[in-house]
Amino acid sequence: MFEEKNHKFTPLSELGEFGLIDHLSSLLKAERPDTIQSIGDDAAIIDHQGFETLITKDLLIEGVHFDFFYTPLKHLGYKVIAVNVSDIAAMGGEPTHVVAGIAVSARSSVEAIEEIYTGMQMACSHYGIDLIGGDTTTTTKGMVISITALGRVHKSEAVLRSTARPSDLIVLTGDIGGAYCGLLVLEREKEVYKVNPYVQPDLSAYDYVIRRLLRPQARIDALRELKSLGIKPTSMIDVSDGLSSELLHLVTKSGIGARIYESKLPIDQQTFKVCEEMKINATTAALNGGEDYELLFTMPLSHYEKIKNHPDFTVIGHMTEANLPAILVTHLNEEIPIVAQGWNSFNNSKQSAQ
Amino acid sequence: MFEEKNHKFTPLSELGEFGLIDHLSSLLKAERPDTIQSIGDDAAIIDHQGFETLITKDLLIEGVHFDFFYTPLKHLGYKVIAVNVSDIAAMGGEPTHVVAGIAVSARSSVEAIEEIYTGMQMACSHYGIDLIGGDTTTTTKGMVISITALGRVHKSEAVLRSTARPSDLIVLTGDIGGAYCGLLVLEREKEVYKVNPYVQPDLSAYDYVIRRLLRPQARIDALRELKSLGIKPTSMIDVSDGLSSELLHLVTKSGIGARIYESKLPIDQQTFKVCEEMKINATTAALNGGEDYELLFTMPLSHYEKIKNHPDFTVIGHMTEANLPAILVTHLNEEIPIVAQGWNSFNNSKQSAQ
Numbered sequence: 155m156f157e158e159k160n161h162k163f164t165p166l167s168e169l170g171e172f173g174l175i176d177h178l179s180s181l182l183k184a185e186r187p188d189t190i191q192s193i194g195d196d197a198a199i200i201d202h203q204g205f206e207t208l209i210t211k212d213l214l215i216e217g218v219h220f221d222f223f224y225t226p227l228k229h230l231g232y233k234v235i236a237v238n239v240s241d242i243a244a245m246g247g248e249p250t251h252v253v254a255g256i257a258v259s260a261r262s263s264v265e266a267i268e269e270i271y272t273g274m275q276m277a278c279s280h281y282g283i284d285l286i287g288g289d290t291t292t293t294t295k296g297m298v299i300s301i302t303a304l305g306r307v308h309k310s311e312a313v314l315r316s317t318a319r320p321s322d323l324i325v326l327t328g329d330i331g332g333a334y335c336g337l338l339v340l341e342r343e344k345e346v347y348k349v350n351p352y353v354q355p356d357l358s359a360y361d362y363v364i365r366r367l368l369r370p371q372a373r374i375d376a377l378r379e380l381k382s383l384g385i386k387p388t389s390m391i392d393v394s395d396g397l398s399s400e401l402l403h404l405v406t407k408s409g410i411g412a413r414i415y416e417s418k419l420p421i422d423q424q425t426f427k428v429c430e431e432m433k434i435n436a437t438t439a440a441l442n443g444g445e446d447y448e449l450l451f452t453m454p455l456s457h458y459e460k461i462k463n464h465p466d467f468t469v470i471g472h473m474t475e476a477n478l479p480a481i482l483v484t485h486l487n488e489e490i491p492i493v494a495q496g497w498n499s500f501n502n503s504k505q506s507a508q
Numbered sequence: 509m510f511e512e513k514n515h516k517f518t519p520l521s522e523l524g525e526f527g528l529i530d531h532l533s534s535l536l537k538a539e540r541p542d543t544i545q546s547i548g549d550d551a552a553i554i555d556h557q558g559f560e561t562l563i564t565k566d567l568l569i570e571g572v573h574f575d576f577f578y579t580p581l582k583h584l585g586y587k588v589i590a591v592n593v594s595d596i597a598a599m600g601g602e603p604t605h606v607v608a609g610i611a612v613s614a615r616s617s618v619e620a621i622e623e624i625y626t627g628m629q630m631a632c633s634h635y636g637i638d639l640i641g642g643d644t645t646t647t648t649k650g651m652v653i654s655i656t657a658l659g660r661v662h663k664s665e666a667v668l669r670s671t672a673r674p675s676d677l678i679v680l681t682g683d684i685g686g687a688y689c690g691l692l693v694l695e696r697e698k699e700v701y702k703v704n705p706y707v708q709p710d711l712s713a714y715d716y717v718i719r720r721l722l723r724p725q726a727r728i729d730a731l732r733e734l735k736s737l738g739i740k741p742t743s744m745i746d747v748s749d750g751l752s753s754e755l756l757h758l759v760t761k762s763g764i765g766a767r768i769y770e771s772k773l774p775i776d777q778q779t780f781k782v783c784e785e786m787k788i789n790a791t792t793a794a795l796n797g798g799e800d801y802e803l804l805f806t807m808p809l810s811h812y813e814k815i816k817n818h819p820d821f822t823v824i825g826h827m828t829e830a831n832l833p834a835i836l837v838t839h840l841n842e843e844i845p846i847v848a849q850g851w852n853s854f855n856n857s858k859q860s861a862q
Contacts, residue, residue, distance in 0.1 A: 190560055194761070195669050196598035196745060197564035197659065206544055207561055210551035211641060211656060213609035217648045244550035255567035255654055287565060293652075294571045300609055300654035302565060305551065315549050391550060407548070 164264040166292075174264065174290055181271050184284040188250060191286075198286035200251055205306035210241035216296035223347075224340040227266055229368045231273025234301050237394065239281050240372035240447045242305035244392035246313035249281050249374065255289040255300035262297075270299075281374060313451070316407035318389035322452035324404075324412060324471045325387075325461065327376040329420040330397055331436060334443025335428035336360065336367030342432075362424040370447040376466060377449070383460045387451035396444035399494035402480055404452065404473075411478030414471030414492075416485050441482070441492070518618040520646075528618065528644055535625050538638040542604060545640075552640035554605055559660035564595035570650035577701075578694040581620055583722045585627025588655050591748065593635050594726035594801045596659035598746035600667035603635050603728065608642040609654035616651075624653075635728060667805070670761035672743035676806035676827045678758075678766060679741075681730040681820055683774040684751055685790060688797025689782035690714065690721030696786075716778040724801040730820060731803070737814045741805035750798040753848035756834055758806065758827075765832030768825030768846075770839050795836070795846070 169177060175193065184192035190199035200207075212234070214220060220230055235252060242249040254274060256267060267290070278285050283303075339360045346353060357364060373392075380387065389408055391400045397419075405412050419440045429436040452473055461467040471483075480492040523531060529547065538546035544553035554561075566588070568574060574584055589606060596603040608628060610621060621644070632639050637657075693714045700707060711718060727746075734741065743762055745754045751773075759766050773794045783790040806827055815821040825837075834846040 191666065191668065196595040197562040197601065197657075199560050199562055199599070199661070199666050201560045201663065202556060204558070206553050206555045207658075208551040208553055209605070209607055209641060209656070209658065211607045211609050211643050211654070213611050213643045213645055213652065213654050215611050215645065215647050215652065218611075218646050241550040245553070247551065251563070253563055253565045253656060255565050257567050257569050257572075257652070287563060289565050289567045291567055291569065292572050293569050295649055296647075298567065298569065298611070298647075298652050298654075300565070300567050300652075302563070302607060302656040303551075304561075304563065307553070309555070312545065312553050314545065 166258070166260060166262055166264060169264055174267070177264065178267065178271050178290070181268065182275055182285050184286060186250060186282070186284045189284045189286055192284060193287050198251070198253065200286070200304065202250070202306045204309070206309055206312065208242050208245050208247045208305035208307055208312065209302065210238055211302045212238055212300070214299045216298070223344050225368060227269035228273035228276070231270035232277040232369060234299050235274050235277035235281070235303075236370055236372050237447060238301045238303035239277070239283070239374065240370075240392045240394070242303055243372045243374050243377055244390050244449060245305065245307065246311065246377065246387065246390060247305035247307040249283045249303060249305045249372070251283055251304040252278065252285050253287040253302045254285060255291075257291045257293045257298040259295065259297070260292045281372065313387050313390040314407070315389055315391050315403050318404050318408035318410060318452040318473050320410050320473050320475045321455055322388050322473045323455055323458060323469050324401070324414055324473060325451055325453060326393075326397070326420055326448055326468050326470055327373045327466055328446070328448040329422045329425065330393060330446045330448055331421050331429070331440035331443045332363045332366035332425045333370065333445035334439050335425050335432070336363035336365070337445070338432050339363060339428060340367070360424070360428065362422060363428055367445060370445065372447060373449045379466065385453055385457050385460060387453050390449060390451035393446045393448045393450055394444055396442040396494070397450065398441045398492050399444070400450050401492060402494050404450070405480045408473070410476045411474035412471060412480040413474050413483060414481070415483045418468060418470040420468040420470075520612070520614060520616055520618060523618055528621070531618065532621065532625050532644070535622065536629055536639050538640060540604060540636070540638045543638045543640055546638060547641050552605070552607065554640070554658065556604070556660045558663070560663055560666065562596050562599050562601045562659035562661055562666065563656065564592055565656045566592055566654070568653045568655075570652070577698050579722060581623035582627035582630070585624035586631040586723060588653050589628050589631035589635070590724055590726050591801060592655045592657035593631070593637070593728065594724075594746045594748070596657055597726050597728050597731055598744050598803060599659065599661065600665065600731065600741065600744060601659035601661040603637045603657060603659045603726070605638050605640050605658040606632065607656045608639060609644070610642070611645045611647045611652040613649065613651070614646045635726065667741050667744040668761070669743055669745050669757050672758050672762035672764060672806040672827050674764050674827050674829045675809055676742050677809055677812060677823050678755070678768055678825045678827060679805055679807060679815065680747075680751075680774055680802055680822050680824055681727045682800070682802040683776045683779065684747060684800045684802055685775050685783075685794035685797045686717045686720035686779045687724065687799035688793050689779050689786070690717035690719070691799070692786050693717060693782060694721065714778070714782065716776060717782055721799060724799065726801060727803045733820065739807055739811050739814060741807050744803060744805035747800045747802045747804055748798060750796040750848070751804065752795045752846050753798070754804050755846060756848050758804070759834045762827070764830045765828035766825060766834045767828050767837060768835070769837045772822060772824040774822040774824070
């Protein structure tokens with residue numbers, strides 16, 4: 155549907171594996187002073203000079219994590235970098251490097267892979283990181299993308315999931331539930347297209363939620379803002395699987411309880427509208443939707459004044475003592491135990507790009 | 509054929525993704541002092557304390573890079589670690605950490621993934637490295653394994669492909685061509701099995717070549733031996749795609765020529781026997797077979813005396829001036845230009861595990 159039209163088509167076999175690597179390398183720019191050796195040897199070399207190194211990895215499978223029917227290749231390239239950078243951000247780190255593996259069918263074109271790499275390079279430029287290596291190979295069917303992102307952090311300054319304390323405030327950046335609504339819209343349009351391929355959909359009323367799904371951003375900017383406010387989170391995680399699931403990670407790893415309020419959940423107006431249209435509960439979308447890549451963190455109550463009117467941070471609740479459960483307080487003042495219903499790739503067919 | 513019988517079968521959906529991660533984490537031991545934070549957060553943390561960090565990555569697809577008909581799961585786990593450690597060794601580095609992504613069909617069993625992780629842990633223990641993170645997800649078909657290995661090296665001490673000099677000796681560790689012969693034997697037995705599944709093959713005469721394929725080792729030991737001999741290679745690469753292809757990498761990146769001798773190629777007796785049986789030329793197997801994971805390096809002529817009688821190092825030729833090509837001198841004293849015919853995943857259906 156949104157596939158970018160590309161009339162040039164060079165079969166992969168024309169370039170060969172090494173030719174492709176050379177060709178793709180020309181699309182990439184290694185610019186960081188700590189990149190000692192980039193693509194072109196057995197391994198890349200970086201020098202983190204007294205910092206600790208952060209490493210995170212994602213494996214993305216066509217048909218499971220992304221759908222080419224509505225995912226432009228350049229956006230896909232951008233997104234796979236952004237979501238890994240988001241994991242580095244969730245450790246309080248500065249992203250520095252990525253290595254990328256792509257496996258495609260031998261019938262794929264060089265131009266298609268080029269589009270993905272171009273999107274990757276755009277994300278790398280945006281986040282100030284270097285793509286320094288990887289692997290290109292074939293699949294028998296479908297595309298596989300594997301990203302490892304590296305970052306750095308001052309010694310002992312990484313923000314873990316396990317260090318939240320009772321009475322800490324629970325804070326979210328941005329708003330949540332939008333990416334899931336974007337997915338619902340695109341899945342609906344896909345069904346329409348199957349019935350009538352000649353209808354050109356007008357999706358302008360859904361621009362925000364679609365962008366949330368197809369082109370998420372890692373909240374490096376929010377980290378910088380926190381730093382400038384003099385706030386160091388006591389624990390942090392990024393919202394990839396859904397707020398419920400992520401909050402439970404903080405609660406379980408920190409060994410304490412939590413209490414969040416339905417009325418405080420930051421949900422965009424367009425997300426509300428789509429939920430209404432789709433006849434689903436916006437709170438459900440916010441709790442279980444996932445893929446928003448906002449940061450969920452805890453911080454000392456004493457910093458409340460610094461962020462209480464900040465447009466990009468929302469206090470949604472607070473941590474509680476060790477013997478208490480994780481609770482959602484509803485609009486009706488009911489207390490509901492929080493359970494994870496986010497993305498579970500083994501028993502859930504929900505489409506997800508991460 | 510060689511599949512390990514495993515009568516216990518726990519569907520993945522029973523554990524779920526997070527349950528699986530917890531379960532697999534219990535199989536892994538993080539033991540290195542530079543592992544600050546292992547599995548269980550958004551990213552892992554390592555501290556290379558003044559060393560440079562090496563990073564390498566491989567993406568392995570069932571049906572393209574490995575065949576479960578004759579690849580035991582534990583061996584596969586061991587091999588995917590070993591071949592990535594081999595890339596770190598080829599930079600002259602010390603391997604330190606790996607992150608592993610595995611995508612499997614939702615119909616796979618927990619026990620199957622456990623077998624692979626057990627093999628990975630065996631390799632990690634052997635090489636003294638920690639498995640500190642990764643990703644587990646599903647495919648629509650077949651298995652995908654993605655490994656990123658990290659290593660460390662003293663500042664500016666990494667051995668690149670681009671720094672060979674004219675008159676340097678060209679040296680190989682161990683012997684080559686064996687893994688390809690192992691593949692030929694196993695592919696033949698697979699065909700026999702298809703015709704008659706009740707024939708139990710006796711493969712004892714092929715033990716060495718089969719082991720070369722299914723359970724290769726990274727030559728960290730050879731690096732240590734070189735160090736103890738006071739030899740620092742001037743350039744280095746590991747033999748994953750085949751000697752021809754790897755030598756051409758050194759030649760091209762260093763911008764000089766090379767001359768190797770057919771009579772000097774280190775080939776095991778069992779490799780010769782299989783080549784005879786299969787009616788292929790042993791030199792062809794050695795040049796283009798690949799997957800032996802030996803180290804190919806160059807070193808100053810002045811060190812010749814130190815290794816000339818060493819059982820594990822074989823001088824196969826020498827680098828030449830910039831205007832000269834890469835040449836194989838045959839048994840008949842003919843000079844043949846070397847061309848890469850190794851593994852090319854885009855126009856070659858040759859089975860390969862790397």
